[in-house]
Amino acid sequence: MIAGRYLRARRKEAFISVIASLTMVGVAIGVATLIVVMSVMNGFRAELLTKILGLNGHFTAYPIEREFTDYKETVAALEQVDGVSFAVYFVEGQVLASGRGSSTGVTVRGMDEENLKKLKLLYNSPEQGGWDQWDESKGVAIGYRLAETLGVNLGDQVQIINPDGAMTPFGSTPQIKSYPVNVIFDLGMVEFDSFFMYMPLEPAQDYFKLTKEVLKPGVQLPQQGPLDPPLSNEELEQYYDRIGQASAAEIFIDDPDNIAVMRQRLQADASARPLILTDWQQRNETFFSALQVERVVMFTILSMIILVAAFNIISSLIMLVKDKSSDIAVLRTMGATRGSIMRIFSITGTTIGVIGTMSGVVLGLIVAANAETLRAFVSNTLGVAIFPPEIFFLSSLPSKTDPVEVAVVICLALGLSFLATLYPAWRAAQYDPVEALRYE
Structure with missing residues (x-):
């Protein structure tokens, strides 16, 4: 109840509430961006595999000897x-x-x-x-x-x-x-x-x-004199097999x-x-290895957005703790334990992270599901070719959302949001009621 009251803005606390709202938006943007980018990269890989392996086999067998x-x-x-x-x-x-x-x-x-x-x-x-x-x-x-x-x-x-x-x-x-x-x-x-x-x-x-023409087994060409006309193609087919x-x-x-x-x-x-076999991984090893490295790097870089939002949670909670120092002192004098004070501010910060994460998941899934439509709209509006097919090999922007990756992003965002609340909540729990109320 107390954490909920601290999340709702009152006139004199509007500035802190604005910071909390911006922090929530930051978490949502980070989560949505991470989901969209990973979905597009998954779709890009899956589409390339489908197209490449749809025509070129998983193995190519070359004859020898x-x-x-x-x-x-x-x-x-x-x-x-x-x-x-x-x-x-x-x-x-x-x-x-x-x-x-x-x-x-x-x-x-x-x-x-x-x-x-x-x-x-x-x-x-x-x-x-x-x-x-x-x-x-x-x-x-x-x-x-x-x-x-x-x-x-x-x-x-x-x-x-x-x-x-x-x-x-x-x-x-x-x-x-x-x-x-x-x-x-x-x-x-x-x-x-x-x-x-x-x-x-x-x-x-x-x-x-x-191709080559081979005389049929057990067949002999007719004897021809120097003045006889040469055999026609139709006649030769009776004596020769075409081998390709x-x-x-x-x-x-x-x-x-x-x-x-x-x-x-x-x-x-x-x-x-005897055959020599080459597989699709050998033929495309460099390309798909580079694609895998790019996925890992993009995930790491975009995770920094969520980390920045987590630091914003820390700053907004520290400001809230400073503003609520007298409230903390009153609660302590009424018998509230240090643990309960920590729980109040942990719930406050975690709620910001949860709401931001869930909003980001919804936004990310919507954008990922309509990636090609949005790309076409932005390209037509700005008159600029976004993801040109001559460079990215595909005629449209594919997207494939992986539920496992979405779960990892959710856990990452919630985990960072919770960890960001620990220090401000611990500082709030260390407040001395006497010092906090001395000048009230």
């Missing part, structure tokens, strides 16, 4: 390993893509429709066009940012140039081919929307010279963090074909 012509059998064997969700094979190469007066380097990845359907993130992302009859389309799929860079739309031709072309007496000549744009997709990640181009598997194998190669295979597992165990299983249980 012999050509990767048995890619279908290898992928089928990998998918039988316990803990593997699915696997896909692909052809990959670097080329120069040209559109209407603009060129840029891109990564071409050749995949058939069966494997594309396994990549839900990509298969469900077309903005224009679609994947129907993809294997027979002889076209390409590009991100909408790459389409803007090249200045092309659906149905336009894109020319791709590979320096490793046909050999001539004067050296290698660039290989140049044009393909129609059949799909324009939007993955929401700048890297993939700007630098990736997809192509049906067989055209990609032909373009990167990963893949560049590598991507393996998607059920638990992305269970890398060490899955590596052992894949190496032990997969097919006899």
Whole structure:
């Protein structure tokens, strides 16, 4: 009751009450800021993992010792390993893509429709066009940012140039081919929307010279004289098998963090074909390590806001103790113990911290839940790009609130608020009633 009376302002105590209110606001701002920043950083990490691992597998398997012509059998064997969700094979190469007066380097990845359907993130992302009859389309799929860079739309031709072309007496000549744009997709990640181009598997194998014709077993070519016409392509298909190669295979597992165990299983249980495995943590080690360090540093720095607010609780309580010295003396003469005096001022300061913390939690959760809406509003109002996608890789500002982190922030704020009350409450309990009332 007494602590509640001290929290309510009276005219002559308005200044102390204002300081207590500002302290409460400081705690609320510190808690809200910490929750919002940690939520945004959690969302940023989760979104990057979703986008990166939605297209690139948790493991990439590269063939060694012999050509990767048995890619279908290898992928089928990998998918039988316990803990593997699915696997896909692909052809990959670097080329120069040209559109209407603009060129840029891109990564071409050749995949058939069966494997594309396994990549839900990509298969469900077309903005224009679609994947129907993809294997027979002889076209390409590009991100909408790459389409803007090249200045092309659906149905336009894109020319791709590979320096490793046909050999001539004067050296290698660039290989140049044009393909129609059949799909324009939007993955929401700048890297993939700007630098990736997809192509049906067989055209990609032909373009990167990963096919060869092998005489069918037990078949002999017909005897031809010097004057006989050469065999047509249709006739040659009767005698030769077309064998294509893949560049590598991507393996998607059920638990992305269970890398060490899955590596052992894949190496032990997969097919006899030798493979080199690289996991997503190795490929992105520097990036995600830097992100983790940044999260820890930001949490530490922003916790200082709450610490500053806790010092404000100390100052406001010290002023309140000074102002209430005669009240303390009267309470002591009426039989109040030192412990009860400490409890009065501890409750007063802790109440400031509790109200500020709860207000900050509510404010922080509201802002974190509407982070992208607020970012867009501020950007449009000020005319300034906040979190530009070219720098932060994502098209929107993600946010993911972790209940455990919110609980840690609440405990931190309440703990600092309580500790801040101990010294002023102890000083109040040490007041000598005689000295306090001598000049009253």
